Amino acid sequence: MLESSTSIEIRNVYKIFGPHPERYIEAVRDGGMCKADLLEKHNHVLGLSNVSLDIEAGYIQVIMGLSGSGKSTLIRHINRLIEPTAGEVIVEGTDVRALKPKALRNFRRASTAMVFQKFALLPHRTVLGNVVFGLEIRGVSRAEQLEEAHHWISRVGLCGFEDKYPSQLSGGMQQRVGLARALSNDAPILLMDEAFSALDPLIRVDMQTILLDLQDEVRKTIVFITHDLDEALRIGDRVAIMQDGELVQQGRPEDIVLSPATPYVEDFVRQVNRGRVVKVGALAKSVSGPPAALRVSGSLSLADAALRLVEARLSFADVTDSNGAVVGRVGLEDVVRTLARSAGETAALEGMASEELPARLAG
């Protein structure tokens, strides 16, 4: 696969829900009519408004936003479960809007697989029967269906449950079935609409781990919707934030946390523990001069980096990339400032003796 090739391009997509979207598209696109006005004056719902997003092949793109902000609408444009009112959707080089019904079905069979918030399993089929569903639809031979299905069933940790019905399984196990069903489809794109939102917090973390482990192995383009920032930051290579049908910010998780673009995004990131989310690489500044006494990996979290500096009784360290090459330098002061801003405790931390820091950070 090409390094950093674009897998999904979404270009100026608008979606208006209602009986006559074509009547109001101009008012929205050229006249700048907002969601509230469209609803009040014309009783149509603005689902998406001028959304553009490039998603790179092999990465996890998270889409976040409050309920009703248009996340589900956006993800359903990728496999055209929802038709755009205006704009383009190009997936793996295919103009999805132009597909005729048969071509669209083939595109969905070959290029995308989906995992749903409410699992959407077939209640009359066993775990095995559910996992082979996509393969059956594609018409692969029974032997191949079983081979694929058994592989993915064991991969998501459901060995021994092949003959159980969904109603006999817990939510977390049901969603493992949903995941296995999607993965066995062997499509390059995996669409996950709040796939873990219905699960208990501990189970959810388990599922995130499974997903990340699998992603190391399969390297799919994953579009992952969530309204949980911790989940977004843990899973996402890229994060996009939606509000009222618009994409208000997109970027790396650190970018979003460190420089929220709007008050809405700020609200989202306020509660986040920057010490864990932000990697020290994000603060590295280029330097000249003799090397520092300490080297830390750029993928170390800020909290851990602060701890290392404090324990070494140093005020700065060199930051290395994954190959061990020095890419810049980071100072304890910058680290502490960044950490402190998140908790809103700038004043309390200012002038604090460095010996006290480790305890604060650990607590």
Place this chain on the structure above:
Amino acid sequence: MISLDGFPVMDADTLTALKKAIDGGFRAFTREFGATVEDFFLPLRTFLIFVERLLVTTPWPLVLLVIGGLVYLASRSWRLVAGAVAALLIIGYFGMWEDTMRTLAMIVVATLLSVAVGIPLGILMAWSGRARAVMLPVLDVMQTMPSFVYLIPVVMLLGIGKVPGLIAVVIYAAPPIIRLTNLGIRLVDADVLEAADAFGASTWQKLRKVQLPLALPNIMAGINQTIMAALSMVVVASMIGVQGLGQPVLKAIANQYFTLGVFNGFAIVGIAIIFDRTSQAFGRRLQKHREAEHA
């Protein structure tokens, strides 16, 4: 002028002319196409006669064995098998074996026909709002119109006999299976259907792998109701020449033979209960996955 005492009716001559015109038209149609219509239903007649012969001429122990076996296959309940066999033995002992076999043949064929016509129509109704708008009033008429009324044109077209009887039974018995197929498909969880779409299922694949299996409990309830409706038509059908348990009942009414009526009535009840319990048990067995629901 409109007068308030007495309802303003169409004048008597016009009304008579209207009735005459319609009757005349239908009679002309009958003369013209009666034979064609009869030919059309010939395969049905052949099939019905075949099933009836099979049940009547096969030695009774074999019939009992097969019925018992079928009940077991459907219900997996020995109790039900014992009940069915006992009921049939009693019916036979009271001299009603042959009539019962004839009625059974009629019910089986009527049910098969209702299912064969009803399930596709139900699917059509679920898919198309227009089909549904047309079908609903038709179904209402089929179920509420007194059967004697639609017996008239059926008999005019096809005369007295098995096929017109069968058609009368199907007109009354098909609506439940049509309605419940439609309902069952409409009730299928939209999320599951969306998942099928997301995996690229075609209309046919969705029907076969998602909609019909999930609608099955309702479809089975429809089949059960259809069988019961068909049984309730046995006596009416016997008025136009269908042989079986209905004819002794008619005779009993005409001659005030109380016991004869009661015996045959109970035989009908007996078959009804066997069909009902068996088809319900079968329906339950088909959805084992629901029983497994855990807390």
